[in-house]
Amino acid sequence: KGMLKLTQFYPTHCNRNDYTLDDAIEYGKKGGIVDLTTSSYPYFPEYEVKPSKSVKLLLDAGIPIERITFTSDACGSLPGYDADGNLIKLEMGRPSANFRELMDTVKEEGIPLETAVKVLTTSPADILKLSQKGRIETGKDADLVFISNNEIYHVVAMGEFMMKDRKILKKGNYE
Known part of the structure; x- marks a missing residue:
């Protein structure tokens, strides 16, 4: 046994394939954090495990939701x-x-x-020790997503509308 805690590591792409997810389940059972990548699934469905299904498998295996996260790799490149x-x-x-x-x-x-x-929300904020993020509370820096009928209507980040009435007002550097 080493001196480093499992929670000091934050492995990502844990749903890249079924055997990586199996390893992630074992890692999670030991107290580790499991991150699932959402942005690549539709591009590689022949071997990636769908992130939503991965959450269900992790929860069924006893991994608490507080140690499961979704990320998108900032929607980076998806090479083939x-x-x-x-x-x-x-x-x-x-x-x-x-x-x-x-x-x-x-x-x-x-x-x-x-x-x-x-x-x-709370899982990544707590794992990354971002105490001002992840919750809507007085004094916190909450980014808000407003949803209606399963569609995103408004997005507010850092106090500014990024999307309003389904119209994107501000784009990222690569959009």
């Missing part, structure tokens, strides 16, 4: 290679990936919204 290792495509993940997988966690996997939403 042929059998010889040559780059044959390069796509970009979609910012909607986290929302889509959150909704699927609730609707397809039957996880209550108040539990599922933690993978995008």
Whole structure:
């Protein structure tokens, strides 16, 4: 046994394939954190485990929701290679990936919204020790997403509308 705690490591892409997820389940049972990547699933469904399904499998294995997170890799590049290792495509993940997988966690996997939403709010904030994030409380820096009929209508971040009435007002550097 070493001196480092499992919670000092934050492995990501744990749903990259079924055997990585199996390892992540064992890691989570020992007290480790498990991060699931949402932005790449639709591009590699032949071997990736759907993030929403991964949450269900992790919870069923006894891993607490407080140690499960969703991330999108900031919707970075999604390269595709042929059998010889040559780059044959390069796509970009979609910012909607986290929302889509959150909704699927609730609707397809039957996880209550108040539990599922933690993978995008309190769990990452607590794990990363971002005490001002993850909760809507007085004095905290809450970013807000307003949803109606399973669609995002408004997004407020750092006190400013980023999206209002489904219209994007501010874009990221690579959009």
